[in-house]
Amino acid sequence: MRGALLHAVGDEKLDIRDDFTLTPVGPGDVRVRIKATGVCHSDLSVLTGVLPMPLPIIPGHEGAGEVVEVGDGVTSVQPGDHVIINWTPACGDCPSCVGGQPNLCMTYMMKSFTEPRFLFAGETPAFGMAGCGTWAEEIIVPWQGAIKVDPDVPYEAAALIGCGITTGVGAVLNTAKVRPGATVAVVGCGGVGLSVIQGARISGATTILAIDPLESKHALAKKVGATHACTPDQLMDAIGTLTGGQGFDHGFEVVGKSAAIMTAWQATRRGGDVIVVGAGAMDDVVPLSAFNLLFEGKNLLSSLYGDADVRRDFPRFVNLYKAGKLDLDSMISSRIRIGDLNDAVDALRGGEVLRQIVLFD
Numbered sequence: 454m455r456g457a458l459l460h461a462v463g464d465e466k467l468d469i470r471d472d473f474t475l476t477p478v479g480p481g482d483v484r485v486r487i488k489a490t491g492v493c494h495s496d497l498s499v500l501t502g503v504l505p506m507p508l509p510i511i512p513g514h515e516g517a518g519e520v521v522e523v524g525d526g527v528t529s530v531q532p533g534d535h536v537i538i539n540w541t542p543a544c545g546d547c548p549s550c551v552g553g554q555p556n557l558c559m560t561y562m563m564k565s566f567t568e569p570r571f572l573f574a575g576e577t578p579a580f581g582m583a584g585c586g587t588w589a590e591e592i593i594v595p596w597q598g599a600i601k602v603d604p605d606v607p608y609e610a611a612a613l614i615g616c617g618i619t620t621g622v623g624a625v626l627n628t629a630k631v632r633p634g635a636t637v638a639v640v641g642c643g644g645v646g647l648s649v650i651q652g653a654r655i656s657g658a659t660t661i662l663a664i665d666p667l668e669s670k671h672a673l674a675k676k677v678g679a680t681h682a683c684t685p686d687q688l689m690d691a692i693g694t695l696t697g698g699q700g701f702d703h704g705f706e707v708v709g710k711s712a713a714i715m716t717a718w719q720a721t722r723r724g725g726d727v728i729v730v731g732a733g734a735m736d737d738v739v740p741l742s743a744f745n746l747l748f749e750g751k752n753l754l755s756s757l758y759g760d761a762d763v764r765r766d767f768p769r770f771v772n773l774y775k776a777g778k779l780d781l782d783s784m785i786s787s788r789i790r791i792g793d794l795n796d797a798v799d800a801l802r803g804g805e806v807l808r809q810i811v812l813f814d
Contacts, residue, residue: 456571456589457794458579460509462502466795467512467588473579474572475593482524483599485536489608490587491515492797492809493616494643494709495732499582500798503709503734507566507580514540516587517611518813520599527596535604537615539763540583542597556758561595588794590813600767606774609788609810610781613644614770616758617808618779621648621707623759623766624730625656629703633657636696638720639679641707642670644808645730647677647784649705654678655778658703660695664688664716667804677780685716692720700725709733711740724750784808 454474457467478484496512498504516538520530530536541562543555550558565584570593573579579586586592602611621644625631637653639646642665653661654677663674663682671682683691692700700722706714709731718741721727746753759766773779786807789797797809 454590455791456511456573456586457513457791458509458511458573459500462500462508464500467798469792469794470573472573473511473589475591476570476572478522478524478593480525481527481596482593483520483527483530483536483596484522484591484593485518485538485599486521486591486813487516487518487587487589488813489517489612490811491612491615491617491644492794492801492811494645494801495616496582496588497798497801498709498732504732506582507569510580510582511571511586511589512582513587513589514538514583514585515612515616516585516592517602517608517615521591523596529596530599530601534601535606535608535611536599537602537611537763537767538585538587538592538594539598539600539767540585540616541758542584542595543762544597554760555762556760561598588791588811590791600763602767602771606771609785609812610774611771612810613781613784613808614767614774617644617784618648618770618781619761619763619766620730620756620759621645622652622655622770622779623761624649624705624728624756625652627760627766628754628756629705629726629728631656631658631703634659635703636660636701638662638664638701638704638717639707640664640685640705640713640717640720641731642667642674642682643707644784646705646707647674647807649707649730650674650678651779653703655773660701662691662695662701662720664720669805673783673807677783688716688720696722702726703728705730707731711737714739715741718751721751726752726754728754728756730756785810788812
């Protein structure tokens with residue numbers, strides 16, 4: 454089967470090849486034929502080493518497809534079912550799962566560093582990003598990593614729900630718990646940033662400011678729900694105009710940079726919530742003083758995978774999509790094939806594109 458392989462961090466090009474095979478399906482496993490997968494900024498972070506992963510590796514974690522085989526003991530899905538890939542499968546037994554935070558479960562994530570699922574060039578093992586590797590035609594995941602979805606949901610929409618939508622909308626609904634009438638600032642208008650904006654709109658926020666240095670992204674941000682848009686250097690004027698100088702109730706950082714976190718901090722009122730959504734580097738330190746942390750009274754929150762319980766949230770987001778409340782079509786900048794992935798990665802590096810979706814036959 455075909456797939457895109459990263460041999461080493463920093464490689465200029467992915468190795469797109471057609472000699473991949475899968476390890477055998479074991480008890481509790483599900484084999485999925487991928488039908489659509491996103492090209493996400495987190496995938497780029499694997500290519501650059503910002504997100505450390507075992508090598509060689511097939512990137513891709515935002516996907517949807519059809520079940521083709523299940524292992525012993527699997528009752529949640531069967532061959533022919535349509536599924537969304539969950540890249541943080543919850544074991545159900547660890548302290549995070551028992552404590553109601555399945556998005557923080559590390560059981561299968563840790564296994565993904567030691568148990569390669571792919572073989573190429575005969576018997577050479579390869580890993581899948583976050584245990585997935587959706588930039589391949591087929592993958593094997595634990596049954597908790599394949600969440601059944603209604604077959605009338607297009608695969609490309611289901612793929613977006615698998616990461617970008619859940620991360621962004623979940624940050625609003627689950628982490629920040631934005632209430633009707635609230636004011637919201639969103640730093641970064643990429644795919645996840647647009648998802649945050651949509652979540653704020655769905656929550657009933659009355660003022661939603663989209664902040665991005667690329668003015669070309671402002672129009673789409675307004676289309677999906679932002680009431681206003683500005684560049685970072687226009688932020689202080691926007692705070693004055695839109696909040697009377699007080700700041701916003703919620704400031705979301707959706708870039709993965711310390712500078713963007715500080716912009717969100719600056720945008721947020723005293724006593725408000727600053728929510729970190731972007732995946733940043735380990736050596737990128739946020740310069741907040743102990744004085745600011747205490748006396749500004751702001752709540753600094755992290756939102757990994759939108760604090761989601763995917764068993765609850767995937768169906769919820771599907772229903773919002775079906776009801777016309779989630780605009781997923783506008784978030785797709787292009788539909789491509791696996792052979793186009795190197796060009797797609799180059800476009801992602803440029804920063805202008807939103808979600809490119811790889812479609813498989």
